[in-house]
Amino acid sequence: MKSVTKAYRPISWPTKGAGGDTGSWRTHRPVVDIRICTKCQFCWVYCPEAVIDRHEITIDYRYCKGCGVCALECPTGAITMEKEE
Amino acid sequence: MTTSIKQLPDIEQVLSGNGACGGCPATMALRIVGKALGSNAIMLLTPSCSVASMGMTPKLGYNWPAINICFATAGSSGSGIAHALEIMQEKGRLQGEPPTVFCWVGDGGTYDIGFQALSAAAERNDNMIFFCYNNEAYSNTGVQRSGATPRGSFTTTTPAGKRQPKKNMALLMLEHNIPYVATATVAYPGDLYDKVVKAKSIPGLKYIEILAPCYLGWQFDMPETVQMSRMAVRSGAWLLWEADNGKISFNNPSSLIISGKKDAAPVDEYLMKQGRFKRLLKGPDADQRIAEIQGDIDREIAFMRERAKITF
Ligand SMILES: Cc1ncc(C[n+]2csc(CCOP(=O)(O)OP(=O)(O)O)c2C)c(N)n1
Numbered sequence: 001m002k003s004v005t006k007a008y009r010p011i012s013w014p015t016k017g018a019g020g021d022t023g024s025w026r027t028h029r030p031v032v033d034i035r036i037c038t039k040c041q042f043c044w045v046y047c048p049e050a051v052i053d054r055h056e057i058t059i060d061y062r063y064c065k066g067c068g069v070c071a072l073e074c075p076t077g078a079i080t081m082e083k084e085e
Numbered sequence: 086m087t088t089s090i091k092q093l094p095d096i097e098q099v100l101s102g103n104g105a106c107g108g109c110p111a112t113m114a115l116r117i118v119g120k121a122l123g124s125n126a127i128m129l130l131t132p133s134c135s136v137a138s139m140g141m142t143p144k145l146g147y148n149w150p151a152i153n154i155c156f157a158t159a160g161s162s163g164s165g166i167a168h169a170l171e172i173m174q175e176k177g178r179l180q181g182e183p184p185t186v187f188c189w190v191g192d193g194g195t196y197d198i199g200f201q202a203l204s205a206a207a208e209r210n211d212n213m214i215f216f217c218y219n220n221e222a223y224s225n226t227g228v229q230r231s232g233a234t235p236r237g238s239f240t241t242t243t244p245a246g247k248r249q250p251k252k253n254m255a256l257l258m259l260e261h262n263i264p265y266v267a268t269a270t271v272a273y274p275g276d277l278y279d280k281v282v283k284a285k286s287i288p289g290l291k292y293i294e295i296l297a298p299c300y301l302g303w304q305f306d307m308p309e310t311v312q313m314s315r316m317a318v319r320s321g322a323w324l325l326w327e328a329d330n331g332k333i334s335f336n337n338p339s340s341l342i343i344s345g346k347k348d349a350a351p352v353d354e355y356l357m358k359q360g361r362f363k364r365l366l367k368g369p370d371a372d373q374r375i376a377e378i379q380g381d382i383d384r385e386i387a388f389m390r391e392r393a394k395i396t397f
Pocket residue numbers: 111132133134135156157190191192193194195220222223224225226231
């Protein structure tokens with residue numbers, strides 16, 4: 001029998017972007033006003049996508065889906081959801 | 086003391102850019118679970134949203150060996166792997182800390198389709214953590230009713246609202262005499278984290294159920310996942326508790342409701358935020374239907390308060 005090559009094995013490897021560049025799903029983009037931010041990390045802990053840097057409070061827009069959870073949970077109102085172009 | 090947000094570890098086992106909906110509560114919960122389990126674990130999944138969220142071959146959105154198994158078999162498949170690991174250890178073919186075996190299963194795969202296999206694995210007390218992420222319906226196939234769907238909820242198979250109350254699955258697991266049972270939800274990540282860390286350190290079968298408010302099935306706005314989770318707890322519709330060797334203790338803020346120090350918020354506000362209830366509560370019998378749902382919650386609180394008093 002012909003051997004099955006690696007390409008045909010039904011095996012996947014842990015990789016970012018397994019669902020594609022999910023940032024393209026966004027209709028609104030979370031924008032952080034770092035002057036108001038107290039670095040409480042609430043946005044970081046609730047972001048389902050793990051795209052927020054917990055120390056810098058910067059967002060990886062390549063994968064951020066724009067769900068708005070971070071903006072709603074932010075206790076200081078430092079995150080606004082801005083409409084994508 | 087509950088672990089604070091800033092004390093949670095950096096490790097990310099759920100990778101950015103997976104296939105889940107934005108605001109997905111299952112992914113949110115799994116991310117915190119990953120921080121507690123670390124990378125030395127083996128994951129089993131039954132057909133569900135969390136499988137659809139894994140992404141497409143050859144990429145995988147979770148950083149564990151992840152095995153997709155048949156719907157009914159999470160309990161038995163987990164047992165098989167747990168036993169295999171034990172034998173490998175006995176034969177010296179597995180050195181160091183053995184991986185944690187965990188099942189990551191929806192409410193359909195836990196309450197209904199996988200119940201028998203889970204019950205059997207629990208009765209054998211096989212060494213794994215069984216997680217049920219409970220979005221109170223079969224979400225991945227377009228929201229059908231499950232044993233976890235609460236009374237009054239619209240699903241595609243209960244177009245006039247479900248007539249029966251949900252069952253208390255965590256309590257059923259407790260009655261299997263397993264060493265650890267806990268409930269959690271996404272609004273309280275420190276509580277969830279601590280429960281998983283504890284479960285990891287206990288041999289035998291551990292059951293952890295996580296309420297996962299799904300905007301698609303429950304019909305609320307996508308950013309409100311955490312808010313809905315918080316409201317479920319504050320209204321008493323979801324109770325946070327854990328049981329070590331059968332001894333139940335309640336966690337904050339549910340402990341305040343149970344002890345009577347704080348009243349549960351009336352359920353109306355929680356219901357009216359969700360389209361799955363709202364669309365059914367517009368009729369002439371709305372008051373009676375809300376009273377029925379409130380009755381289910383009150384009964385559950387009273388029952389769990391009394392059940393917790395029984396210890397051996
Ligand atoms: C034996 C079998 N029956 C039905 C299906 C179709 N199916 C795939 S996912 C799913 C829903 C699972 O519901 P649940 O376990 O609650 O997980 P959720 O989708 O809500 O995350 C169903 C019915 C299947 N894959 N296998």
